[in-house]
Every structure is written in structure tokens, then in C-alpha cells.
Amino acid sequence: MISGTGVTKTYRQRGAMLGARDVQALRGIDFTVPRGGAVSFIGESGCGKTTLGRIVAGLETYDSGDIVIDGTSMAPLHPRRRRRHFRRVQLVHQDPYSALNPTRTVHQTLLAPLALRARHTGRSRAWAAGRAEELLALVGIDPGYVLGRYPHQLSGGMRQRVVIARALTVDPEMLVADESVSMIDVSMRLSVLSLLKDLRERLGVSVLFITHDIATARYIGGGSELYVLYRGQVVERGPTEDVIAGPVHPYTQSLLSAIPVLHGMEVPGPERVVPTEALDAAVEDTGCLFAARCPFRTELCTAERPELTGDAHRHACVHPHRRAVIPREAA
Numbered sequence: 001m002i003s004g005t006g007v008t009k010t011y012r013q014r015g016a017m018l019g020a021r022d023v024q025a026l027r028g029i030d031f032t033v034p035r036g037g038a039v040s041f042i043g044e045s046g047c048g049k050t051t052l053g054r055i056v057a058g059l060e061t062y063d064s065g066d067i068v069i070d071g072t073s074m075a076p077l078h079p080r081r082r083r084r085h086f087r088r089v090q091l092v093h094q095d096p097y098s099a100l101n102p103t104r105t106v107h108q109t110l111l112a113p114l115a116l117r118a119r120h121t122g123r124s125r126a127w128a129a130g131r132a133e134e135l136l137a138l139v140g141i142d143p144g145y146v147l148g149r150y151p152h153q154l155s156g157g158m159r160q161r162v163v164i165a166r167a168l169t170v171d172p173e174m175l176v177a178d179e180s181v182s183m184i185d186v187s188m189r190l191s192v193l194s195l196l197k198d199l200r201e202r203l204g205v206s207v208l209f210i211t212h213d214i215a216t217a218r219y220i221g222g223g224s225e226l227y228v229l230y231r232g233q234v235v236e237r238g239p240t241e242d243v244i245a246g247p248v249h250p251y252t253q254s255l256l257s258a259i260p261v262l263h264g265m266e267v268p269g270p271e272r273v274v275p276t277e278a279l280d281a282a283v284e285d286t287g288c289l290f291a292a293r294c295p296f297r298t299e300l301c302t303a304e305r306p307e308l309t310g311d312a313h314r315h316a317c318v319h320p321h322r323r324a325v326i327p328r329e330a331a
């Protein structure tokens with residue numbers, strides 16, 4: 001199991017004209033990913049998703065809070081001693097065009113980490129070579145075809161699978177997939193998602209899925225939990241289907257309301273929510289971070305910042321109200 005408590009991260013940004021400004025990328029995030037489980041983080045650009053993914057994979061430091069990996073707390077460990085634990089969490093780069101070294105064949109890409117692993121565990125080079133083939137088969141590509149090839153000789157979808165095979169060389173407990181906005185190829189996105197779902201079922205590897213698109217968060221598979229991140233705070237979290245069917249926080253409702261009616265066979269959700277104004281990251285008050293944009297705002301909202309409350313389905317809103325906002329298929 002991998003969990004985080006109170007994870008915070010502040011960046012100091014230096015503008016050419018405005019001087020230095022602090023950006024609170026994460027404001028005390030709690031999360032739990034059970035073994036073999038799946039958790040999705042969604043939220044608009046700049047809400048802190050990539051920062052969280054990089055922290056959980058050990059690629060970025062955090063200011064306070066703790067990450068616990070398989071029962072071991074990272075906070076008290078010297079950064080060098082954390083590395084071994086963070087290796088249990090592998091970040092899957094979602095841009096297969098830059099994630100692979102263009103001068104190495106697939107064989108070389110996979111063999112380097114496997115040979116290291118073989119050395120550490122007293123296994124042979126033959127084991128490493130065999131394992132490379134096994135991993136490629138596991139991610140659904142023919143080892144005979146790809147092993148001797150360079151990345152530019154492969155399709156985008158195959159490269160993406162090689163990236164995932166490389167992440168699996170260390171037998172990770174969790175994969176972190178950060179779906180960047182630049183990944184526009186929908187069929188590739190879906191094939192990566194179904195592969196991650198499959199690996200969850202077959203290997204018991206857990207998945208932390210990061211996306212700006214609530215619709216794709218549903219593909220990650222049964223029993224998953226959805227976290228809605230807004231300006232570095234989790235404003236709603238719960239079983240994915242439950243949050244989508246009955247979002248309680250107006251921010252989640254506005255995010256879901258933005259799902260278009262695609263086929264003409266659906267009817268728009270009757271209670272769609274549209275923010276009253278655009279996000280202004282400079283507006284910071286003591287209350288709810290969404291208050292300035294919220295159509296349901298009252299004085300209560302700006303009095304103090306709401307904390308996440310509830311059991312399975314939690315929200316940070318002083319006026320929680322389930323609304324039907326997503327398009328539904330017409331009967």
C-alpha cells in the first residue's frame with residue numbers, strides 16, 4: 001500500500017516584471033492507494049497533478065507531510081535511503097516520443113535495468129534477456145519484432161508499451177501514469193488505459209492515474225477511487241462512479257458539466273454548473289478556494305476553508321448538494 005498524509009509543496013516563481021510569487025502547488029494532500037488498487041486524480045491545468053505524481057515517484061521533494069511506501073515512512077529517511085523505496089513507484093511517461101532514448105534499441109533499453117537487477121539478485125544475464133521478452137509479451141507486443149528496433153522504427157502505441165515494459169523491469173508496486181494534455185491521440189490513450197487496467201488485474205500492480213479528463217478516469221477499472229484536485233487541495237474524493245453520478249462539490253460539478261454531449265443520443269444533465277468567472281490564481285482568501293467562482297456562494301464560504309468531510313464519499317463544501325450534471329443517454 002502507498003499513502004500520503006498532509007503532503008505540501010510550494011514553488012517560488014520569479015516573474016520578469018512581477019517579482020517573486022509563491023505558488024502553493026499542493027496544500028496538504030492525503031491519499032491511499034491499496035495494493036492492486038487504482039486511484040485517479042483529476043483537475044484543471046495547474047492544480048498540482050504532475051507535482052503530486054512526481055513527488056509520489058520520488059522525483060520531486062516536498063515541503064511537509066509524509067509518503068508511506070509498504071509501511072515505511074519516507075519522512076525520517078535520508079534522501080539517499082528513500083531511493084530504494086521510491087523505486088517501488090514508477091512514473092510512466094505519457095509522451096512516448098521523448099521518453100525513450102533514440103540511440104538505443106528496445107533490447108538495450110530493457111536490458112540495462114534488468115542486468116542491474118540480475119546483478120543485485122544474483123541472477124544470470126540469460127535471466128535478464130528472458131525477462132525482457134516476458135515483459136514485452138506482457139504489454140502485448142511481439143518481442144521478436146521489437147527487440148532489435150530503435151524507437152523511431154516503432155509506432156507511437158508500441159513505444160508507449162515499451163515505456164511501460166521498462167517501468168515493469170523493477171517489479172514496481174505502483175505505476176503513476178500522468179496523462180498530459182499533449183497526448184491528443186484518443187485511441188492511444190484508451191489503449192494505454194486498458195493495458196494499465198489489465199496489468200492491475202494480472203500483476204496486482206496498483207495505478208495512480210492523473211488526468212484532466214474525467215471521462216477517461218472511468219476506464220481505469222472497477223473499485224477505483226476518484227480525487228478531485230482544485231488549486232492544490234482535494235475538494236472531493238470517493239468511489240469513481242459515485243462521484244461522477246452524484247458530485248457534491250460545485251467545482252466537481254462544473255468540471256463534469258463541461259463534458260460535451262457527443263452523440264446527440266444523450267441529454268445534458270439538468271443541473272449543470274458553470275463557474276461565474278474564470279480562474280484567477282491570484283485571488284486567495286481565507287475561505288473556500290472556489291468561492292470567488294462559485295454560483296452557490298454565501299458568506300459561510302469565505303469565513304473559513306472547508307476541510308474534507310464524510311466517509312466513503314468526502315467533500316470540502318459547506319453547502320454540499322448532489323446535482324445531476326453529466327449528460328445521460330436518452331432512453
Ligand SMILES: Nc1ncnc2c1ncn2[C@@H]1O[C@H](COP(=O)(O)OP(=O)(O)OP(=O)(O)O)[C@@H](O)[C@H]1O
Pocket residue numbers: 011012013023024025043044045046047048049050051052180181212
Ligand atoms: N518547477 C516549478 N517551478 C515553479 N512552479 C512550478 C513548477 N512546477 C509546477 N509549478 C507550478 O505549480 C502549479 C502546479 O503545477 P502542475 O504541473 O503540478 O499542474 P498540473 O495539474 O499537472 O497541470 P497540467 O494539467 O497543465 O499538467 C502550477 O501553478 C505550476 O505553475
Ligand SMILES: [Mg+2]
Pocket residue numbers: 049050051180
Ligand atoms: Mg501536469
